[in-house]
Amino acid sequence: MKPAILFSFTIFISAFLLFFVQPLAGRMLLPTFGGSAIVWNASMMFFQALLLLGYIYAHFSIKRLGAKNQSKLHIALMIAAAVFLPLSIAPEAPQWDASPALFVIQTLLVSIGLPFFVLSASAPMLQSWYFSSDAPDAEDPYWLYVASNIGSLLALLTYPFLIEPFLSINEQKWVWTGGYALLVLSVFGASFFVKKAPAAEVTATAQTSSSWAERGLWTLLAFVPSSALLGYTAHITTDISAIPLFWVVPLALYMLSFVIVFARRQWIPSSVWVWLAFAALVPSAYAILLALLEPVGLLLGIQLFSLFTLSVAFHAILVDRKPSASNLTDFYVWMSVGGMLGGVFNTLVAPAIFDRMYELPITLALAFLLLSMHLPRPKFEPPSVSIGKAVRAKGMQTAFSVLVLATAAVGFVTYMQSVDEVFEFTNTMLLIGILTPFALWFVHPILAGFAAATVCMVLPMGYQHQNILMQMRSPYAIHEVREFSSSVGQFHSLYHGRIQHGVQATHPELSRLPLSYYHTSSPIGEVMAIREDFYDVTPVAVLGLGIGTMATYVRPGMEMTFFEIDPQIEKIARDAEYFTYLERCGEQCKVVLGDARLSLQEQPKGKYGLLVLDAYSSDAVPVHLLSKEAIELYMSLLRPGGYMLFHVSNRYVNVRQIVVNTAAELGYVSYFQDHWPRETKLEELMVNSSEWVMVGRNKKDLELQIFDPRWEEQEPDGRPAWTDDWANLWVYMAW
Template sequence: MQIAETAKQDGLAPALIQRLGARPWVATVFFSAALIFLVQPMYAKMTTPLMGGAPAVWNVSLVCFQAALLGGYAYAHVLGRLKSLPLQVGIHGALLCLAALALPLSISGLFGAPDPEHPALWLTGTFLVSIAPPFAILSATAPLIQHWYARSGRHDAEDPYHLYSASNAGSLFGLIAYPLLMEPFSALSAQSLLWSGGYGLVALLLVTCGLIVIARHRQPATEAALPAPTHDSVSWKEKGYWLLLSAIPSGLLLATTSHISTDIASAPFLWAPPLIAYIATFIIVFAKTPLISPAVADKYLLFAVGAALLMLNVPIFNSQIVLVGLVVHIGALFLAALCLHGVLVSRRPAASGLTEFYLLMSLGGVLGSAFVALVAPQIFNDIHEYPLLLGAALLLSPRFLGKGIKLTLDRRTLAFGAVSLLAIGLVCAYVALTRSSHSDNMVTRRGFFGVVKVYSPEGQDLTLMQHGNTIHGAQIRSQTDRPTPLAYYNAATPIGQAFTRLSGSATHIGVVGLGAGGVACHAQPGQSFTYYEIDPIVVDLATDTDHFTFLSSCTPDAPIILGDARITLGHAAPKQFDLLLLDAFSSDSIPVHLLTREAMQLYLSRLSDDGVLVFHISNRHIDLVPVLARIGAAEQAVMRHQFYMPTPEEAAQGVQPTNVMMFAKSETALSPFAEDARWQPVTADDQRPWTDDYSNLVGAMLETHMAN
């Protein structure tokens, strides 16, 4: 009845606007945020074949996205200060069309191949020319829509912040939908086209919301009810708090991701859960009725941070400990972000200062993430920023920084403060002790591709190379002249068996993944070795004779080619290698772009007609045998598989359990292994092989756990 009266009095358009209610606004912020967080894993997937599978690719990408988000918020802030709403809508519509020229999304070749010495610069530049234009203009949606909503004349227009909760719900949907819905069922090219269609839909919704506000402003009856934009003064001290309260959780997000990927388990599917927890806190604190009160979360923050600090030195030896570690560290991130974001929201300004609030909140996010992704690797030799940021989150918790920064000096608060300061002291002591222990018996180097450590376990005649939480090579210290290969490369392991049995026929040998160089001492007279390695730090440590002498004593003149194998191996001559070893790991996982059909085509093309490809696939989380079997079958390769468990005596000497697959172009090439029952033929199922366009890590992980 009310709608009919409105239609009769003011015409059909106002009645339609009233019928629609807040739906266009909610739909716009939800779908724009979903697109923003769909493109992030898409971009990581696009760059992976060029950058390897290091967690830093994800972290630097997040910094790029946050910087573009900051640009979008700055643009929304400037646009919102224009008095003319039609002008705002017109400018934004024009820029939406201009940014659409970058669609469909793809990786620009403007900067050529990545520079392994400066990968972050290449990644940043490529993002700017490939993804940034449509991403930045979409990033302006949340603050701009809320600014327009504040001038819409609706009953709740004076407090449009609840729309940011819908925006973060869209972010969460996009982040979860990609690995569960888009990646398993569509190729990357189809994903890009689908994203372009979504961009068009959001552009239409944005312009529609703008036209709704213009239409409401043109109604004489509501003109007076629509407030003109005002700009209340906010102190610089208050703006500083906004920056701090957004920077610490943002930095902690990346620090938690780095710690999980470096010290717990390195797998791309584990990069998303911390971000999901982080985004969920925004949904909660910006809701009209928060599901969890930040004050309630604050009660458990100290215990969560304490548990996370205690877990830092717990050795990871089985999947149960991995799961406990993930829950503890992501839980600490969630509670810390919820507490600090709750304080931030409690200090938000009136709607007139909305765009500036979001601008400074975004700037704080960029500063926090940039510190972790770009600065911390230069000043810390390990993930020390993680415990430090946990401590900082305690100091900024609601008991200290409630609304108005009012500190009540009662016994309870003083006790909490004393315990918090003690925790900070323990954090600092942890960092100091860790660094001092490294200087006595450990060399720790940190770079773009992770943390690499070289150390000698107490009481053992061994020197180990460790990347993340995985051993990448071992040498008996007392052996300097042609040391015995250990770990995965001992003569008893499948890799050692391959080198031994092919020693008479393999003249040219390629090795992808250098490690400590242990495989070098399988070299025989007349053989030539070529090594491929992506991490300059690994090369420096493996060639330092104070640590390892495999390379210097066994293949002193062998070239080491720096860069991602998909690029550098492509420069090798066709049919160059009689034996090609694929042993490329980021901590304990193989980068996905080395597990695709295009990658297999490259490997087989570099094998001689009777050449053999030996693929090291040891992994604690995913059974890669069916994954590679599908790829090998698609390329009509002959395949064998062996999982080797060392005897107790071998394990005591440093030999590791090793899982290996072998590929060749013909049965003749694998004839030296025909009578060895340990090498079993492999057949593929009818599932889809992975390609550069398609992979399904989550599905492979679930398949592995169901089989076990």
């Protein structure tokens, strides 16, 4: 086999396994550790840190030992890592009393640490081996990185669409084990082609070590697209379109950029990509900064194209500055550092120091500055023009550009004030503002970048929709309290992106009414109106706090416990300046913070009369709260005669049928009601339509409700139920 084919295949399979194991490990962690932000952040940091360590190991081991001796060491490590196969996660309960993040990292390290470590070193290591081979094109092994990113991209696309839907977790582990065995054989075969002396001993052809300034620039050039990827993904999936698994699209575009820039033949030069990126980022940045949400299709196209061109441009600049192959591993180490820092900034630093999503404007500001440094300077060489005239012409260009920038600033002010009389004028100013950076380019590219960067930094600090009363950020989301009115009066509402999580009227007489999905005319209102002498639902457990609307149904002597994963939600619900449901409930309402499934496992069996589950309306449907094992847990917490109410309203996922099919497999009965407020008065009271599924052990337990003709008995439709070992989102998409 030719070395190029063998090395390409080896790098490809290694990258595929690397991106395969990350979502697999996440699914393995979920039932035991839950879906808290601590688990997510700790897992992300574990994978990023180990990837960087793998690159560092490849760099120093090859530098110290030489490629030939290092290949022997690496094969030994791969064989040693096989002891941990098939992969497994320790089933012990998390030790949250210590350090949750540390416990997650420790569990991952013990379970999959060594196999992931040896995989993470593959891309730079195998390229360095190829450089040390006798292959005809060994002097330039960078093109092999294309195979690595194709493998990563293929794993990214196949896992949610082909692997997870058709294979259980146990089957996935064995497939991954088989792939690892194939990789070991492939790496062993590739090691026979390593012939040359260590890169550190290459003679005059070897390039000296890169300067620290150059390494810093590599890091910065890798940081920007990494941070932009996470920022754009959060913006798109939160503010524009909360479609499940849509995060795959921006990540795929990001990886595709590596495939393009590391290819042997470049069809489009990096200077063109820089221009495209700068031009695309201007309307993208203005749409983000001015919180434009319509039209959805156009905005999606603008933002995805901006991310793609930005990623290609920065990675193209990075490739243009890459060292000779003798310093290849050093290059990849600092590129990895930049990528990791982008993830750390967006995932850990920004949520801790910003109350809004400032990280994307900051990254875009940095992108504008760096891109402007690589934009070509305009050339003005008119014939027979005196120096004086040239200076005057330059001054006129500067004055014109400053005027345009000032006019755009006026437009921003009018937009922020939301003055209806100047709406058309504002749109005109917005258009001028978009054109401003291009006008300033005629003075100097750096000035164009500086102007765009300044807007990105300044506008978010002062601009905010007038109806937003408060914003609070948590590791899970950015929450907004908005104020709006109808003919009935004023209302406060809690939002995450486009998803509403509760409404309360501000008028004292109306503020006691349950609104939104919980109005007295809704299915939950019917259930809570049942007289105690027929069936006492107390105590009640509610999964998902929102603004605490369920607290309005608490009667004297009743106990209601809310299970909420996000501590910031409780803070908002208890802030009487915006919402008063929990405050009025007093000691009868309790809030338990943490992953709901883990918290419920600590509750006594048969404790509750009713479970209300309202955690499925977002794009990220929590699989571990809808699996067969989870619903069995819920039923075990209900006393005889108790039942569950699932709020299953979701624009994209048929949560209703997931619950119905799972209940049927467990031998339970289920009824469905699609509630539509048909009175104009209810619509003015902000009462929303909603879908609910009621689940009980048998029909007798539900006889107080099923006499209502709006409740329809449900039958399974043949689609399999979700379990902790298997879940297929695409089967239940609401197409």
